[in-house]
Amino acid sequence: MTDYATEWRAAGACLSADPDLFFPIATGGAAVRQVTQAQRICAGCGVRQQCLEFAMQTGETYGIWGGTTPEERIRVRRRDMRRRRGHHSYQPQEVRAS
Numbered sequence: 001m002t003d004y005a006t007e008w009r010a011a012g013a014c015l016s017a018d019p020d021l022f023f024p025i026a027t028g029g030a031a032v033r034q035v036t037q038a039q040r041i042c043a044g045c046g047v048r049q050q051c052l053e054f055a056m057q058t059g060e061t062y063g064i065w066g067g068t069t070p071e072e073r074i075r076v077r078r079r080d081m082r083r084r085r086g087h088h089s090y091q092p093q094e095v096r097a098s
Contacts, residue, residue, distance in 0.1 A: 022065075035069060052068060
């Protein structure tokens with residue numbers, strides 16, 4: 001089993017918040033409000049970076065971690081994979097008429 005250091009959790013700003021807030025299951029405006037509220041808590045957290053690093057290392061696919069949504073973490077993972085593989089985003093070249 002992989003051992004991840006998680007001592008930082010005890011210092012999380014989310015410690016006194018409802019954990020459900022960080023794992024929205026609502027849809028539409030209710031979910032947006034929940035995510036926004038969770039991200040506000042994360043914004044003032046002293047261990048936000050450690051939380052995000054944990055989520056990225058463990059592949060967390062649900063919830064708000066380090067102030068990021070699952071979709072944001074997926075984009076970062078994909079970008080990092082492209083960089084590691086040496087692939088670059090397609091950049092269309094200007095076509096000039098002869």
